[in-house]
Amino acid sequence: MAPKPQKRKRAKHAKTKMPLPVGEEAEPLNMESMGHPEIYPLVLTTKTQEIFNCRVDEDVTEEQPYKLIKKEDIFADFANRAAVSDFYPVKKIVQEYPGDELLLVYDRDFKYGLNFYVIGTEEGKENYLNPPELPEEQEEYKDHIPEETYIYKPPISKPWVSLGSEKEIEEESVKESTKQITYMISRKRSEFGAPIKFSDQNASSVKDAYIECTAYPDKNFTLKQLERDVGMQVVPQIKETSTQTRWTCPKNATTQYYPREFLEEEKEALGQSKTLTEFLNGVCTSVEIALQQNEIMNTFIHDWKCLAEEEGTFGDKTDTHLKEYQSFTDLHSLTEKMITCVSWHPVIYGLIAVSVAVRLSFEERVHFSGKLLLQPSLILFWSFSDPIHPQLMLESPDDIFCFQFCPTDPNIIAGGCINGQVVMWDITAHADRIENIKAGGSRSKKVTLKPMFLLEPESNKEEMYIRHCAVSSIESGHRKVITDIHWLPDTFEINRLGNVFENRSGISCQLVTCSADCTICFWDIRPQKAVTPQPQAEKKKEESIEIPFDIPSTFLHLDLSWKPLSKIRLSKGETTLDHCPTKLSLSEDNLLYKAQEKILAQSKAVKAGEMNPYQNLENALSNILKPIDDFCTKFFVGTEEGEVIYTDWKMERDPETGRFMAKKPVSLYTVHDGAVHTVQRSPFYKDIILTVGGWNVAIWKEGIMTGPLLQSCCAPKRYTSGHWSLTRPGVFYIGREDGYIDIWDLLEKTHEPAQSQNICITMIMYIKPWTFSAKQQFIAIADYYGTLHILEIPWTLSHPSTNEVSSISHYFEREVKHLEYVEQRKNIREQERREMELELEKKKVKTFQKSKEQLEAELKMDYESYLELEKNILSNLGLTKVKDSKSYMELI
């Protein structure tokens, strides 16, 4: 089996190597491909079949499908029919056929594609004819096939037939157009692997170190993009438009509304409805619980915070002494002087004004009156920057015993003289001198210190004094020394009858003075409208008097013709001795110390805008004033006898005479043993007044008529001056006659002063504290020898503790309640006393009413009991015998 196919293969191989010529004279197609190279398929037509006697199904049948055909016959056919012959394709085979007869086989099944085929080799013929082995071989071969796996038949190579694909391949293939350059670089073997050293080189420095190939636009390479890939999307079309509303002219529109309210009847009706009652009953309990909760305890209190004192203390906490800061003495004066009144300048820092008076008793004054006339009576302005020279000196006709800065204009000063005159100064012209105090320090260095008596008489000592503007009329004013002067605040005005009106002028234009002639006068600094011919004549006379040129004409209208607006006499009733007032305290006291900002604002306004209202006092009168109702017109007065009077300044009509008379005082208390020299309202509470006089201190509450809230016991030394502390509500300072200052602190002790400190060796005449800032508080103490001491108040005394105001107000309330309790107790005691008396009376009456029979019965009983007693005693003694046996018998 094997060798035969191999044979065929070899034969096949040999044939394929030959190149295939394309033409008609091609080798006849043989069945190489089927493994039979000797088989040449033929198509035989019917005619050919007849010629060669191989007609289908007649000569050539299934049993005998072959026919041997002689070669000569085929050649004859060729000669006859030439190309038409069916054997023409195999002509060559036939010619080369070695044998004589060719085998022609009828291919019934078209096995080889055509209906006949010729076997071209002898061997093949023989094989065909003698095929017994073949079928067996084929059978065997066929049997073998299912048992064996597929035998790999390598593809038999065939001559390639070109179909035109070489062209495409040629086009697509990449061929090098240019010949590639080859470089051969060689290097010495020894240099391989040697360490490399790199170094930098600037390319521009070395020639030809680099070759530049600059880019240039080459048209050959510019491509026009004829095609582009772009993405597209469909979106809805959006269009934006806007419009503006028409804006007509803007108008101010206002809406006014009022709340809905029920009418009275509706309210009543609702109030009586049942639903309201039910609601209130239901809700009342919870409301009351809530209210009581709050009453019991304040749950929101920060206990820890409340415990602590304020931490920001300035200075030492343990330091409680007043520290000496500065002291001023007038060294220029010839006679010994004492200070009568002290006042801090309300606006300027470090400026204090002091009024000095001669230290002589009444007789001595009279004695030395001539000498005294030559000496000027002054108010000195001291500044912290210059302890030796006073800044300003205001001259007055006589010694000033009290003075005050005007609260609305600190350049106006009013003072009360010893002769009963009210003196006015206007220092507006010199205001700039005192305003820049600190700059004045350099001036003092230039001026050398010289006592006044060394100065030449022609020196300008006269120019240093500022003369007063106006003095009151001598006849119609006070007759004796003016002990107290106050400016009325600019909130109200008083007319002749004491009725209170609104003050439209915005300035303080009225004063109140009290003097030792038992009168209290109200003064108005504005020119009076009432003009009578007589005063005019007087005025003319006075006008002829020369007025020095440097005096401002502010109060010219008042000069020497100034009459008080009204006079109130503090009479004691029918007796001729009247109360002699020493100090006043009005209900609406100018809290000068607190009005600093107000004054600053006012003075600025004055400077900025119109003229000083004090220059135009006549305008002030033209306002029609509105009376103020419910104004408390009562005030406290302290007298020389040590009484504290609470009285009214409103005049009332005396029913008998029809004239206007002062009302009787509301209350009067004799509390002090000496003259009351301080009547002062507390800066914190409007209705608490401190009065100091004699040897004790009293604190009053306005409206409590029963007595003082606190009355201290007698001190060892006389109290000569006093003042509330400006920042601590429970602290006040009392000056003694031995130069000590007692500092009282109501939170610490109420029966004696908390501290005592020595200031000077002599009597303290006046105390005036002043606050400049939260950290600096000074107290000015004036003594009898004319020295003004300025001390600094330590932090503990100037800074109030938290809740101090409320604690002190509680204290006062407790004291008020205590007074009420005392009153009640008094009443109760009175009642008890009366009851006891009544009972005694009753008892006395009862004893008389006991009847005689009763007395007799009582006597009898007494006698019988006595008899029994006698018997018992005797029997005990054994003196009676008879009764013993009797008793024994009775027993049996």
Added chain:
Amino acid sequence: MIGNDHAEVEETLKRIQSHKGVIGTMVVNAEGIPIRTTLDNSTTVQYAGLLHQLTMKAKSTVRDIDPQNDLTFLRIRSKKHEIMVAPDKEYLLIVIQNPCE
């Protein structure tokens, strides 16, 4: 009967007013119109209007969180005093108290 109720109403209000620290008491209807008050008219009207709105808001807040809940009492504590509002279907009782001394 009516007189009794009236007296009772007055007495209750007086009792509340006499508590320590109470500044004012007022009864306001469901719309915020005052019915009874111890303060002056302008203050009353102001308190009534503002507190009525606040009470409504508080009530709605409570109900929104839990519909079965309802506002029973409202207390507003401020620096100076405490305002207590007792709401009801038809009326509002407002009490202003100063709890501290």
